[in-house]
Amino acid sequence: MKYVVYDFLQVAGGAERVTLALAKALPGFEVVVARVSPAAGPLLLGFGGAVRSLGGALSRRLGGALEAIVCFAFGAGFLSRAQTVVYSGFYAPLAVHRQQAGRRIYYCHTPPRFAFELQSFYRARYPWFLRPLFDVFTAWLRARYVRAVQAMDVVLANSDNVRRRLSVCCGVQAQVLHPPVDVARFGWLADEGYFLSTARLEPLKRVDVLVQAFLQMPHQRLVVCSGGADLAALVALAAGAPNIQFLGWTSDAELADWVGRARATLYVPVDEDFGMSPVESMAAGKPVIGVAEGGLLETVLDGETGVLLSPALGVAAVCAAVESMTAERARAMRAACEARAQLFRSEVFEARIRALVV
Incomplete structure (x- = not known):
């Protein structure tokens, strides 16, 4: 089995378009996400292929990031026998530890900046009593994300700018592959x-x-x-x-x-x-x-x-x-x-x- 695994199809945005472009360029790869939101519907009409959503009624109550973490960190057993997986996003790469063999490829739009160089900026947007929880969450995500990226066989960055970020944040050397524009x-x-x-x-x-x-x-x-x-x-x-x-x-x-x-x-x-x-x-x-x-x-x-x-x-x-x-x-x-x-x-x-x- 071969997969393109991404966080979630949230809106008709650039990262969502690239995810579907990856699947179009790689026949036989199934797209798997945590959730497909109604706002992404127009993209799916143009895509024409199938998209598997891991989330359900219970996970949807968690909201975006937490739902994706639950789906990929703890519910991606289907990857155990995968031949090739192309990961993308912040949270989908957390599923890499479920993949027992085959090629592991990461296409990075950016590391989660709220957990790295922009942590202080985002932390200040929360009420003071939630900031300790934010610190715990970002520390956990930072460590898991770095381990996940370092476990990849191939790391691709969507720009030279992101390539530099990956080098600083994760200590990996990525190849630059600019995203497709229609x-x-x-x-x-x-x-x-x-x-x-x-x-x-x-x-x-x-x-x-x-x-x-x-x-x-x-x-x-x-x-x-x-x-x-x-x-x-x-x-x-x-x-x-x-x-x-x-x-x-x-x-x-x-x-x-x-x-x-x-x-x-x-x-x-x-x-x-x-x-x-x-x-x-x-x-x-x-x-x-x-x-x-x-x-x-x-x-x-x-x-x-x-x-x-x-x-x-x-x-x-x-x-x-x-x-x-x-x-x-x-x-x-x-x-x-x-x-x-x-x-x-x-x-x-x-x-x-x-x-x-x-």
């Missing part, structure tokens, strides 16, 4: 003058900085095409500004349409792992206003396919970049954007993963 799904449609953000609405994505910037530019339009835990807070921050629009999660077809009609996209996360959104933007011939750190240094060419701002990001810098991205400048970058995106197309990923796994 560049054919995107294309230049028009320039309707608006700027688009597709980053998940979480603190480290810094969409709040974008909202604050567009509050100072009422003549410029921001469209936020995503959801996340910070949605309500960001809507409140925008305070009903007519030039800022929140769409929530959209279908693949709707997303491609919004990207294809934008002037440029905005993507300014803190030390992003890789970031598929900038590549999707470039595939549509749209430049990226990003940040000069993390995975964007591997995708966006500053001055050619977009503008990379200082990691010490501020509202003024975002405003200046947006104002400088005129229709003429965006149009001049179109050809370079489209050519750059081809380096990350799905076919490149599929050929490489088959050569490594099959």
Whole structure:
């Protein structure tokens, strides 16, 4: 038996897309996850294959991380006779100790940063009385994760940025395999003058900085095409500004349409792992206003396919970049954007993963 094992299909996000892309590239591999959430339904429609969910009515009461840990650390006996397993995510690799033989391959989007270099940041978000429990949990996960990664036969990182993290966190040397992007799904449609953000609405994505910037530019339009835990807070921050629009999660077809009609996209996360959104933007011939750190240094060419701002990001810098991205400048970058995106197309990923796994 051969498996692609991932934490959970939570939303129609990048990691979920890569999980299904792995299965498509590896015929005969069964996809196994802890849970499939309704928000991931559109991905499954396009996938067409079967996905096994380990969780049940009882485990669902535990919630995301705890359910995944229970499923993979204690309920993955089916892996005992596996021939080849491709692991991905934070918690699925914990099942590697159940695999008695065969090849063990890990495709890493990132180590769990909340248990490593960003532990203090996430710890501060909990009430004081829960912080000791958070410390115990992250110490346990950190130790189990390191042992799991070190037990792999092959470790793949989705970017050079993540390769460095794995070296620091786990003491392993990974190979870089950029994730697949369905560049054919995107294309230049028009320039309707608006700027688009597709980053998940979480603190480290810094969409709040974008909202604050567009509050100072009422003549410029921001469209936020995503959801996340910070949605309500960001809507409140925008305070009903007519030039800022929140769409929530959209279908693949709707997303491609919004990207294809934008002037440029905005993507300014803190030390992003890789970031598929900038590549999707470039595939549509749209430049990226990003940040000069993390995975964007591997995708966006500053001055050619977009503008990379200082990691010490501020509202003024975002405003200046947006104002400088005129229709003429965006149009001049179109050809370079489209050519750059081809380096990350799905076919490149599929050929490489088959050569490594099959």
